[in-house]
Amino acid sequence: MIEGRKRGSLAGIGFNPARQFKIILPAMKINSISIRLIRRSAELWHAPRPVPADDFPYFDFPLVTVGTDEGVEGYTMEYCPLGQGRATAYGLKDIYSIDLLGQNPLHHEKIWQRLRAKQRHLYNVTPSMWSTLDVALWDIKGKVAGQSIASLLGQYRDRVPLYATCAPQTITTPDEVGEAVADKIKQGFAGVKLQFNGGAARDIPRLRRAREVAGPGYPLMVDAAAGLMFEDALKIGHVLDELDYEWFEEPFSDANVLMLKKLSDTIRTPVLAAETVSLFELPHYMIGGAVDLVRGDAHHKGGITGIMKALGMCEMMGYGLEIHTAATPLHDVANLHVGCATRLSRFLESHHPMFRFGLKNDPLRVHPDGCQHVPNGPGLGVEIDWDWVDNHTVEVI
Structure with missing residues (x-):
């Protein structure tokens, strides 16, 4: 604290080297x-x-x-x-x-x-x-x-482009895919990700339809959620090259390192993987060239502390790291702060409305510029809607 001020608060204090302050961080527990x-x-x-x-x-x-x-x-x-x-x-x-x-x-x-x-x-x-x-x-x-978490991390920017992920259970036919992509573009998202792993025969027509609707140059991605065999992934990968998709995410399990590298070496579309890989296994995927882009977030890679270590690792190795949704509102706010403290992530991910609740002023919304804007209040910088939370609480532990 600043002597004479309320313990536990440094808000509003500006540094002036001409003045002598004794700063004591609170020994809280x-x-x-x-x-x-x-x-x-x-x-x-x-x-x-x-x-x-x-x-x-x-x-x-x-x-x-x-x-x-x-x-x-x-x-x-x-x-x-x-x-x-x-x-x-x-x-x-x-x-x-x-x-x-x-x-x-x-x-x-x-x-x-x-x-x-x-x-x-x-x-x-x-x-x-x-x-x-x-x-x-x-x-x-x-x-x-x-201070906001982004500020404590050494803030690089105050917003990150946001893409929408289309939930696979509600889009099955090419026409449904086209409608979903058009709707997300209309909502102002900077990109759209599809989640398909039905195999080449089923997925390729849907991927083509998405590009027809989005038009050339609009960022499209596809995530197979580790559901493909190599033969299908290779066929799809060549079509993604033709259609200019941003990345091919987790075509098969992250454990299949050799297949990831083989696919990455064969197609032009970047292979994005290592979402399920622990922080301390991650270097092997980069050293061995198994991936073109790294996947991670504050949930899967050891919290904010861990994902910042992963980002440092990727920067030293020359890799981008695309931040994955954590499918909970507070954790995705944490991801937003992390995304604003790095230049390595081109996008943030917005998933289903199921995961957007309990926070006032909708901090995870897409803005007219196609971005999420980081809250600038202290900590996570969000206000929990406790009335909503109370009405949806079924147990307190």
């Missing part, structure tokens, strides 16, 4: 972790079609509050569309409370390294779970400093 389960009906995800009988009827999103003895709170939220919401919420509480309680939240690197070391024997838990907690620490840090 984490004293609580609480989690709400926020429930949303799966009807929104599947509309206008009904929810399939063999699918989950709702998504439960764990909203995490990390409290401190100074009264500053940090917020974060977990990914959960496959029925793992409640299990993840209890996992966060049971596994990691002991590692955070009593710690200074401003010492994010110390906590990050502690969680990284613990991961060695968490065989049934991925690093993505504790990545979530790292976001809350950065939210606290920004609030204490009175």
Whole structure:
């Protein structure tokens, strides 16, 4: 703090070398972790079609509050569309409370390294779970400093072009693809990504239709979500070259390093992969030339702390890193702050409206310039709509 000022706040203080300030960061401690389960009906995800009988009827999103003895709170939220919401919420509480309680939240690197070391024997838990907690620490840090997370990271820009991902369950025919692409362009997005892995015979007509509707030069991408065999991926890749797509994302599993490299060496369209690769496995994909572009985000790569390490790694190796959606609103706000602290990401990703809720003033909207604009308030810089949250909370842990 600045002596004589309220402890825990540096907001509004400008540096003047002619004046002598004694700056003492507060020795705060984490004293609580609480989690709400926020429930949303799966009807929104599947509309206008009904929810399939063999699918989950709702998504439960764990909203995490990390409290401190100074009264500053940090917020974060977990990914959960496959029925793992409640299990993840209890996992966060049971596994990691002991590692955070009593710690200074401003010492994010110390906590990050502690969680990284613990991961060695968490065989049934991925690093993505504790990545979530790292976001809350950065939210606290920004609030204490009175600065946005982007500013603390060394802000490079204040907005990033935004592309829309068309959810695959609602577009199956070429005509539906054309309508979806036209709708996203009309909404003002700077690009459109399709999610297809039906094989070459089914996917190529849909990819062609998307280009017909979008016209030449408009950014289009395709994500196969690891669902193709090499023969189909190769046929599709050559068509993507012809149609001038921006990238071919995860044509098959990230574990198939040799196939990724073979495809990358054969087609002109950049192969984007390594989304599911951990931070410490990532160098091997770049050194071996298995990918042309790296995929990552603040959820999959170890929180804000981890994705910044990944970005540094990519910059040193000459690779771009395209930031992936985390499919939760608070985590995607974190991705927006990260995207504004680097030049390596050409785009940010906007997924289904299912993942846009509980925040006032819609900070993840597309602006008329086709971009997302980073909030400039302290920390994540967003205001949670607690009335909405209360109305959709089904359990408090």
